[in-house]
Amino acid sequence: MKIATWNINSVRRRTGNLVAWLQRAQPDVLLLQEIKCQDDQFPRSEIEAAGYRCAVAGQKGFNGVALLSRTAADIVHRSLPGDDSDGQARYIEARFATSAGTVRVASIYLPNGNPVDSDKFPYKLGFMRRLCQRAHDLLDSEELVVLAGDYNVCPTAMDVYDPAAWANDALCRPESRQALRAILNLGYTDAFRALHPDAHAYSYWDYQGGAWTKDHGLRIDHLLLSPQATDRLKACDIDKSERGRPEPSDHVPVWIQLDAEAMT
DNA sequence: ATGGTGGCGGTGCCA
Numbered sequence: 001m002k003i004a005t006w007n008i009n010s011v012r013r014r015t016g017n018l019v020a021w022l023q024r025a026q027p028d029v030l031l032l033q034e035i036k037c038q039d040d041q042f043p044r045s046e047i048e049a050a051g052y053r054c055a056v057a058g059q060k061g062f063n064g065v066a067l068l069s070r071t072a073a074d075i076v077h078r079s080l081p082g083d084d085s086d087g088q089a090r091y092i093e094a095r096f097a098t099s100a101g102t103v104r105v106a107s108i109y110l111p112n113g114n115p116v117d118s119d120k121f122p123y124k125l126g127f128m129r130r131l132c133q134r135a136h137d138l139l140d141s142e143e144l145v146v147l148a149g150d151y152n153v154c155p156t157a158m159d160v161y162d163p164a165a166w167a168n169d170a171l172c173r174p175e176s177r178q179a180l181r182a183i184l185n186l187g188y189t190d191a192f193r194a195l196h197p198d199a200h201a202y203s204y205w206d207y208q209g210g211a212w213t214k215d216h217g218l219r220i221d222h223l224l225l226s227p228q229a230t231d232r233l234k235a236c237d238i239d240k241s242e243r244g245r246p247e248p249s250d251h252v253p254v255w256i257q258l259d260a261e262a263m264t
Numbered sequence: 265a266t267g268g269t270g271g272c273g274g275t276g277c278c279a
Contacts, residue, residue: 009279010271034279036271061272062279112279152279206279207269250270250279 001098001260002027003105005148005221007204007251011035011066014249015043019050021242027255028070028262029096031107033150035064042066059089065107065149067092071264076104082130090127100144100232100260106134108149113170121170124152128179135183138226144260145226147188150204150251152220153180155190158200159219171220188224191236191256203238204251212243221254232259 004027008014011032022030030052035042039058047054047068057078058064067073073094080091093106108131113124131147138145153176157163166172184190192201202217211217225233235257242252 013271034271062277114279209268211269 001029001103001258001262002255003029003031003146003148003223003258004253004255005031005033005107005150005223006253007033007109007150007221007249009034009036009249009251011043012037012041014247015046017242017245017247017249019046021239021253022047022050022052022068025239025253025255029105030068030253031105031148032066032068033064033107033109035066036062037064055092055094057089057092059087063109064089065092065109067094067105067107069094069096071096071262080127080130081134083126086127095143097263098144098260099263100258101228102141102143103146103229103258103260104138104141104143105146105148108147108151110150110152112152113176116168116170116173124170125175125179128176128182132179132182132186135188135224136186139187142228143226144229144232144258146223146229146256147183148223150220151180151222153177154218154220155180155193155222159202161202161216161218166218171218183224187227189227189230189233191223191225191230191233192219192238192254194230194233195236201238201240203254205243207250221251223254223256225256229258233257234259
């Protein structure tokens with residue numbers, strides 16, 4: 001079973017790139033972030049024509065997440081539990097039946113959190129506390145849990161092209177890294193780092209300042225796996241080449257292969 | 265180089 005995450009930076013602007021990537025990469029599940037549209041604006045027919053079902057948690061103009069899958073998804077949540085007053089579309093969670101048991105996936109768009117002296121930073125940290133609670137609760141299920149998305153956190157200095165320059169950014173602040181470690185400390189595994197312990201690899205390059213050309217990137221898109229999912233982890237990689245295509249997103253797809261077969 | 269990256273929506277906000 002191949003599961004991928006991709007911050008697409010407007011699904012309407014990049015429907016062509018998306019369908020082409022689906023046809024090349026052939027994932028069983030794709031978790032999208034920053035679709036930047038309402039549910040009824042989602043390019044459902046183009047994606048269904050490529051052989052995928054769509055579950056969407058959108059909002060007008062900003063944020064928005066979606067879950068594409070070859071087989072039917074059992075949608076469990078369309079927002080992150082723990083704060084009914086949070087109206088931002090940043091979370092969708094589903095279950096799939098597989099040969100290895102239930103696989104549970106979430107598409108997560110974590111708040112950026114900048115500037116750190118605004119109310120956006122505590123909102124980010126509060127969202128991360130809620131996500132940690134959800135991650136904790138899901139461990140009781142004994143399912144294969146895959147919490148994936150744009151975390152907007154660089155786990156360590158290895159994940160930043162210039163750690164000193166980014167030290168005070170919300171993506172690299174100690175509070176953000178500690179909140180991510182709190183999830184890992186529950187027993188989750190950063191799939192990419194587990195299989196590539198020494199790689200300086202990135203998943204995001206800013207549009208500004210020639211960041212892509214200079215390889216000024218950040219690794220902020222992650223798939224965090226429960227112990228049961230980690231036991232079945234066969235491969236993980238970053239599809240860096242997507243950033244060099246015409247009209248790219250500023251993020252590229254990251255994917256894992258699990259030893260499990262999707263069932264219809 | 266009186267610019268600077270890009271999406272949304274139609275003006276600044278957000279990343």
